[in-house]
Amino acid sequence: MKLMYAPQSPFARKVRIAAIELGLDDDIEMVLQAVAPAKENADYAANVNPLRKIPTLLLDDGRAIYDSSVICEYLDDLAGGGRIIPAPGPDRWDVLTQHALAQGMMEAAVLVRYETFLRPEEYRWPDYVDDQWDRIESGLDWFETHAKGLEGPANITHFALGCLLGYLDFRWPEADWREGRTRLTSWSGWVARRGSFKQTEPKDP
Ligand SMILES: N[C@@H](CCC(=O)N[C@@H](CS)C(=O)NCC(=O)O)C(=O)O
Structure with missing residues (x-):
């Protein structure tokens, strides 16, 4: 898996923290991605995230998962579920x-x-x-x-x-x-x- 991120982004940081807390950080390659309003980023929009935002998690089968909350839910699921987001209740x-x-x-x-x-x-x-x-x-x-x-x-x-x-x-x-x-x-x-x-x-x- 690859995480498109920037080191100043609080949303990307939330995902990085979730990955570390769940013991999944070694499974994720970090890829620096510059984004900003009014920055075109056509390749990123076409191939990764049409909203041109980070973080985005790219799975090995090519699927992209965003936004940060959905990525956290995905990682929690990978780690067995109910670890950082409580089970129904x-x-x-x-x-x-x-x-x-x-x-x-x-x-x-x-x-x-x-x-x-x-x-x-x-x-x-x-x-x-x-x-x-x-x-x-x-x-x-x-x-x-x-x-x-x-x-x-x-x-x-x-x-x-x-x-x-x-x-x-x-x-x-x-x-x-x-x-x-x-x-x-x-x-x-x-x-x-x-x-x-x-x-x-x-x-x-
Ligand atoms: N709801 C999104 C928000 C992500 C977000 O706004 N990220 C900022 C960087 S901190 C971004 O990508 N900004 C680029 C832009 O708005 O064009 C999430 O939780 O992932």
């Missing part, structure tokens, strides 16, 4: 819903990055950026006050939330998401000490 819906929240926060963070870094200055829309930050802040508050089982066995929600926090520190070290969030702050220390997180710290290619 109430826990499954809690974990998948919390994962959707963390995933949405990552999507908002990447949109902010594109809007503030890639988009030409004269076309930028500050209210849009503020709105995306507001969604991230609301999600952080939600995890600070409501999340159950943040220190339970590692699952797909932990990977997404840990990747989001790592991405915030990587791209906006000056934006202090820790302020007033003691539970998330101590949790982020716990997660950052895991080998899978240490091996995949974000960096620019």
Whole structure:
């Protein structure tokens, strides 16, 4: 299997962490793939992922699997199932819903990055950026006050939330998401000490 990825992508990091935690990382060849809005990438669109996004997992039989959530589900299945995504039952819906929240926060963070870094200055829309930050802040508050089982066995929600926090520190070290969030702050220390997180710290290619 080949994983099309970039070392700064929080979505690709989530998949890499899942692969390590499931003991599948040795079965996956990492292939650097540059992507960005307004970057044409015709070959990648035609042969790998028409959305031109990473991560994408290319199977040995030529099939492509995306997006990051589907890849995690595929890897969990390969590893026997129910390891990082609970089997059917109430826990499954809690974990998948919390994962959707963390995933949405990552999507908002990447949109902010594109809007503030890639988009030409004269076309930028500050209210849009503020709105995306507001969604991230609301999600952080939600995890600070409501999340159950943040220190339970590692699952797909932990990977997404840990990747989001790592991405915030990587791209906006000056934006202090820790302020007033003691539970998330101590949790982020716990997660950052895991080998899978240490091996995949974000960096620019
Ligand atoms: N829902 C997707 C989001 C993936 C995503 O947005 N990846 C970014 C890189 S971090 C990307 O490919 N951006 C290129 C683009 O939007 O053109 C997933 O979970 O895999």
